[in-house]
Amino acid sequence: MPAIKDPNNDDLVLWESGAIVEYIVDTYDKQGKLTLTSNADKWHLKQYLHFQMSGQGPYFGQAIWFRKFHHEDVPSAKQRYEEQTVRVFDVLNTILKGKTYLVGEKFTYADLCFIPWDMAIKGFAPEIWEKNEVKSKYPDFVAWHDRLIARPSVKKVYGL
Structure with missing residues (x-):
């Protein structure tokens, strides 16, 4: 099962690949390299x-x-x-x-x-x-x- 622990965010632990992807994009893709804006x-x-x-x-x-x-x-x-x-x-x-x-x-x-x-x-x-x-x-x-x-x-x- 995919899971992450983010030491940069109070050791937040997430599992489930879709939630992890959304979290990484929302939290770390501040320049919008992997997303769109509309x-x-x-x-x-x-x-x-x-x-x-x-x-x-x-x-x-x-x-x-x-x-x-x-x-x-x-x-x-x-x-x-x-x-x-x-x-x-x-x-x-x-x-x-x-x-x-x-x-x-x-x-x-x-x-x-x-x-x-x-x-x-x-x-x-x-x-x-x-x-x-x-x-x-x-x-x-x-x-x-x-x-x-x-x-x-x-x-x-x-x-x-």
């Missing part, structure tokens, strides 16, 4: 953060779990979570049609939050990408993913 943009950023937490993270995590770590083969679970993973690709592809980033023309925390599970699904379950022809069927999603992982900070974290 009211609508702020809410759209939160919308995508919540979609990542309630959709991408759980579905991708379960897709990986039932393929790589579960003690028995459960074909129906593998199928369900693969279908949900593909649904997330489709939703993101639709959102990203003609766009560079999820909100506005700036890389934000909303984009950043999708990287870990995108990298995990490609690393632990590449067959989902291949079988479902993600590169050809979801080109806007793939272009966005490629832009995100081409960022120097992301390359550094993932050793790319």
Whole structure:
């Protein structure tokens, strides 16, 4: 379970990745490097953060779990979570049609939050990408993913 303890704020302890992201952005991104300023943009950023937490993270995590770590083969679970993973690709592809980033023309925390599970699904379950022809069927999603992982900070974290 992700958790932080902030020594700069009375040792505040937070758990739950979405709360941690919001806290870090609100507390430490004073220059707005990872956020946007308009009211609508702020809410759209939160919308995508919540979609990542309630959709991408759980579905991708379960897709990986039932393929790589579960003690028995459960074909129906593998199928369900693969279908949900593909649904997330489709939703993101639709959102990203003609766009560079999820909100506005700036890389934000909303984009950043999708990287870990995108990298995990490609690393632990590449067959989902291949079988479902993600590169050809979801080109806007793939272009966005490629832009995100081409960022120097992301390359550094993932050793790319």
